[in-house]
Amino acid sequence: MNAPGLRRLRDLQAQAEAPAELEERVVRALKTNGLIRTGARGDAKMNRHYAITAVIAVAALLAGFLAGQRTDGLPAATPPDDLSQFAMLLYENDSYQYPEAGRMAERIGEYSEWAREVAAAGKYVTGEKLADDGLLIAPGREPAAAIPMAAEGTIGGYFVIRAKDLDEAASIAATCPHVRYGGTVSLRRLET
Amino acid sequence: MNEFDADSRGAGRSDRELVRDFLRERGEDEFRVLYRRHTPALYRMAYRLAGPSKAEDVLQETWLRAARAVSQFEWRSALLTWLTGILIRCCRETWSTNADIVTLPVDVEREEPEIETTSFTLLDIERAIERLPPGYREVLVLHDVEGFTHVEIARALGIVPGTSKSQLARARRELRHRLDGSAVPIADGGTAT
Numbered sequence: 539m540n541a542p543g544l545r546r547l548r549d550l551q552a553q554a555e556a557p558a559e560l561e562e563r564v565v566r567a568l569k570t571n572g573l574i575r576t577g578a579r580g581d582a583k584m585n586r587h588y589a590i591t592a593v594i595a596v597a598a599l600l601a602g603f604l605a606g607q608r609t610d611g612l613p614a615a616t617p618p619d620d621l622s623q624f625a626m627l628l629y630e631n632d633s634y635q636y637p638e639a640g641r642m643a644e645r646i647g648e649y650s651e652w653a654r655e656v657a658a659a660g661k662y663v664t665g666e667k668l669a670d671d672g673l674l675i676a677p678g679r680e681p682a683a684a685i686p687m688a689a690e691g692t693i694g695g696y697f698v699i700r701a702k703d704l705d706e707a708a709s710i711a712a713t714c715p716h717v718r719y720g721g722t723v724s725l726r727r728l729e730t
Numbered sequence: 731m732n733e734f735d736a737d738s739r740g741a742g743r744s745d746r747e748l749v750r751d752f753l754r755e756r757g758e759d760e761f762r763v764l765y766r767r768h769t770p771a772l773y774r775m776a777y778r779l780a781g782p783s784k785a786e787d788v789l790q791e792t793w794l795r796a797a798r799a800v801s802q803f804e805w806r807s808a809l810l811t812w813l814t815g816i817l818i819r820c821c822r823e824t825w826s827t828n829a830d831i832v833t834l835p836v837d838v839e840r841e842e843p844e845i846e847t848t849s850f851t852l853l854d855i856e857r858a859i860e861r862l863p864p865g866y867r868e869v870l871v872l873h874d875v876e877g878f879t880h881v882e883i884a885r886a887l888g889i890v891p892g893t894s895k896s897q898l899a900r901a902r903r904e905l906r907h908r909l910d911g912s913a914v915p916i917a918d919g920g921t922a923t
Contacts, residue, residue: 556773
């Protein structure tokens with residue numbers, strides 16, 4: 539494989555490049571023949587994805603609002619200084635039971651109620667939905683447009699809560715609707 | 731439009747994972763990742779085995795047949811090897827002459843030395859490959875241009891590795907003859923006149 543002649547033949551690889559428009563032509567042909575579901579640009583997965591990230595986003599927004607502006611007439615909880623912070627990483631995975639059609643608002647309501655209760659107890663710090671795009675950075679390679687896929691799925695969002703120890707944090711996380719509906723939550727203490 | 735990027739969904743996922751997910755929902759994203767991963771090599775092969783004017787049609791037909799049959803693929807070879815076999819069959823259907831590979835007894839042919847082509851331009855080589863008999867062209871393109879092993883070629887073409895070696899030896903000899911007879915070697919490997 540190291541002979542100059544063979545290297546010369548390998549140079550031919552650069553001499554023929556598929557035209558960019560060919561991809562759309564092939565995709566159309568496959569759709570016409572029923573080999574790709576029309577409108578199935580990952581639709582089922584995308585819908586489920588947005589279902590799960592939507593509830594995270596709404597719950598995080600509501601919890602953040604409640605943490606800063608009490609609206610229920612209760613005295614704002616003042617967290618003791620000895621509480622630690624814990625990150626709840628919410629994974630999207632195949633085991634998650636997605637809401638049935640038309641019941642998304644109900645699901646969001648359950649997440650929001652959970653967030654409200656955590657905030658009311660003074661145990662809520664922050665939470666965000668993660669954007670869908672990202673870069674995978676690794677030594678010795680160019681940053682790649684990729685979201686790493688772990689065995690648990692991909693991380694769709696996170697909450698940060700306060701608790702006196704890991705056990706209490708786990709008891710709070712276990713009540714999150716995300717767990718009740720089959721989602722996985724990774725709980726990690728922040729070293730602050 | 732909230733659009734998942736096919737490349738980011740596919741990065742780091744094996745062919746087997748992508749095919750499994752593609753079959754689950756016949757999803758466009760998974761197909762596009764597989765298409766972008768394997769089309770560069772497949773197109774190059776189609777370009778040289780079926781000719782530039784037929785390469786796009788051959789590639790489309792290859793993906794159509796692959797999408798129909800992939801549920802039966804048993805992963806005894808790499809996906810690209812399997813796709814190459816389909817592509818070769820599509821190419822052969824475009825040829826007007828009988829392009830069946832001549833089956834030779836194993837080890838009848840002495841191993842032909844690798845071709846010293848540094849004295850010719852890529853255009854000379856390209857044209858000489860175009861004029862090779864189809865059976866020779868297949869093995870030479872797959873082995874010397876695309877880097878397939880004889881075992882992989884054998885799987886793609888449905889032959890034994892010994893036949894692939896024999897065909898390659900003949901193909902190299904034929905290519906050398908055609909280069910010597912149709913092009914004027916240039917000393918520095920530069921542009922042909």
